[in-house]
Amino acid sequence: MNGSPYTGVIVGVRADEEGSRSKERVFSARDEKSEWDASTQPPELWNQYKTDFAPGTHVRIHPLLEWTELNIWEYIERENIPIINLYFDQGNGKRYRSLGCFPCTAPVDSVARNPKEIIEELTSGKFKDIAERSGRAQDKDGGGTLEALRKEGYM
Numbered sequence: 001m002n003g004s005p006y007t008g009v010i011v012g013v014r015a016d017e018e019g020s021r022s023k024e025r026v027f028s029a030r031d032e033k034s035e036w037d038a039s040t041q042p043p044e045l046w047n048q049y050k051t052d053f054a055p056g057t058h059v060r061i062h063p064l065l066e067w068t069e070l071n072i073w074e075y076i077e078r079e080n081i082p083i084i085n086l087y088f089d090q091g092n093g094k095r096y097r098s099l100g101c102f103p104c105t106a107p108v109d110s111v112a113r114n115p116k117e118i119i120e121e122l123t124s125g126k127f128k129d130i131a132e133r134s135g136r137a138q139d140k141d142g143g144g145t146l147e148a149l150r151k152e153g154y155m
Contacts (some may be wrong), residue, residue: 008059014072015065017098026065027051030058069097070122077115088113097127 015022023038027049030036042050053059064072076083089095094107108127112118121127 008061010061012064013062014067016068026062028060034058073115073119
């Protein structure tokens with residue numbers, strides 16, 4: 001971000017998607033190289049957020065951090081937000097819960113064909129013991145891989 005007129009970016013990550021994201025804050029500062037250090041994140045208790053940063057500090061803003069997968073689908077259904085069909089069963093009993101690139105993302109067993117049916121699956125407990133990103137190959141590379149990427153500036 002050096003030389004950029006922006007000192008922050010709004011990001012759509014959620015804490016429940018992946019373990020290292022639970023260390024993020026709604027207002028998450030990065031150093032001058034846009035690198036992240038989880039140990040320097042200030043506490044955000046009772047919805048009190050640190051929003052005053054030194055000039056030039058790059059901040060990642062995570063407004064959806066405390067949302068869950070269910071919250072997202074309820075919002076999509078309520079607002080009738082169009083989404084790509086890969087999140088729905090195409091007649092083969094499979095759909096994606098989390099999307100990365102095609103070769104590194106696997107679908108889950110599901111016959112849900114619309115947001116309402118996905119909400120029903122989530123509230124039924126069908127995926128209770130299956131992480132949303134379980135189909136992501138990068139999350140299986142010895143654990144901690146995504147956190148290492150985040151420290152280097154990855155969203």
